[in-house]
Amino acid sequence: MEDGQEGAVTAEASVPNRVAWLSTERAEKVPELVARRIVREITVNRLQAGHRLPPESEMLARFGVGRASLREALRILEAYGLIRVRPGPRGGPVVTDVKPSAFAQATTLHLHRRGATFRELLEARLVLEPVMARLAAQQLTPASAEHLRDTTQLGRDALEAALEVFSAATAAFHTVVAGTSGNRVLDLYSSALVAIERESVATAFTERTERELTQHVHEQIADAVLSGDGDRAEDLSRRHIRALVRHWEATRPRFLDEGIQWR
Numbered sequence: 001m002e003d004g005q006e007g008a009v010t011a012e013a014s015v016p017n018r019v020a021w022l023s024t025e026r027a028e029k030v031p032e033l034v035a036r037r038i039v040r041e042i043t044v045n046r047l048q049a050g051h052r053l054p055p056e057s058e059m060l061a062r063f064g065v066g067r068a069s070l071r072e073a074l075r076i077l078e079a080y081g082l083i084r085v086r087p088g089p090r091g092g093p094v095v096t097d098v099k100p101s102a103f104a105q106a107t108t109l110h111l112h113r114r115g116a117t118f119r120e121l122l123e124a125r126l127v128l129e130p131v132m133a134r135l136a137a138q139q140l141t142p143a144s145a146e147h148l149r150d151t152t153q154l155g156r157d158a159l160e161a162a163l164e165v166f167s168a169a170t171a172a173f174h175t176v177v178a179g180t181s182g183n184r185v186l187d188l189y190s191s192a193l194v195a196i197e198r199e200s201v202a203t204a205f206t207e208r209t210e211r212e213l214t215q216h217v218h219e220q221i222a223d224a225v226l227s228g229d230g231d232r233a234e235d236l237s238r239r240h241i242r243a244l245v246r247h248w249e250a251t252r253p254r255f256l257d258e259g260i261q262w263r
Helices: 005-012 016-025 030-044 056-063 067-079 100-114 118-139 142-157 163-180 184-200 208-226 230-251
Strands: 083-086 092-095
Touching (some): 030 056, 056 067, 067 092, 118 163, 118 208, 142 163, 163 184, 208 230
Antiparallel strands (some): 083 092
16 A cells, blocks of 8 residues: 555544545455445445446545555455456456456466366366256247257357367356356356356367267257256266266376366
8 A cells, every 4th residue: 555545544434424434444454345346336336347336536535545445455456356457548447257267267266276276167167057057948949048048059060160169168068058047156156167167178079080079978968958847957968077087087187186276
């Protein structure tokens, strides 16, 4: 925090209508409290991606903190992928989408610190994804059904495409099934695990037969979800993840026991 600004915050704490909210948890760092307040306002006001946050002068007046504290709060939110700070005179903080990739990046930090392995990651996927496939069949809407069909077709169209394109299509399929489940917590966690695995491994789906088999299973899962058959969707999803584990055991046996790295 810049010299003199912490003192300014303390002095302003006596003004109830401006910074009384800061006095509830003074042991915490001011930038973290400001970051929480900004996130709360984004959520309550249902601000969408691309929405500009108020200018710095307005937020300084609203939160009653120093410029250094506000800018650190914005850096925290940008590091977590919740906002993007555009440079230049017409720039400023802008709300971003809540992307699994951003959540995945933050998650890898904690998984790295805990020494978690890719085997454990796949074990988690084996728990989550079958349940989500069942929920997807139960929670299907006309809009989500169309989205699932479109995403499944993307995989079919990418069979002859470059590795990166097909890999992205397969990850998108899992992400869409997770989103169709209707559970935002499971959706974010499951999609993040898929993103972490895909970011770390680029050697899958190199053979045409591997791609066709993967796509065939995805189409079976999609059919089960679209027909409302939760039992079959769950069973197919569980078989699919188990087959993925066997694939890694056969092609890269050391990979499963590698530690997840912060990326």
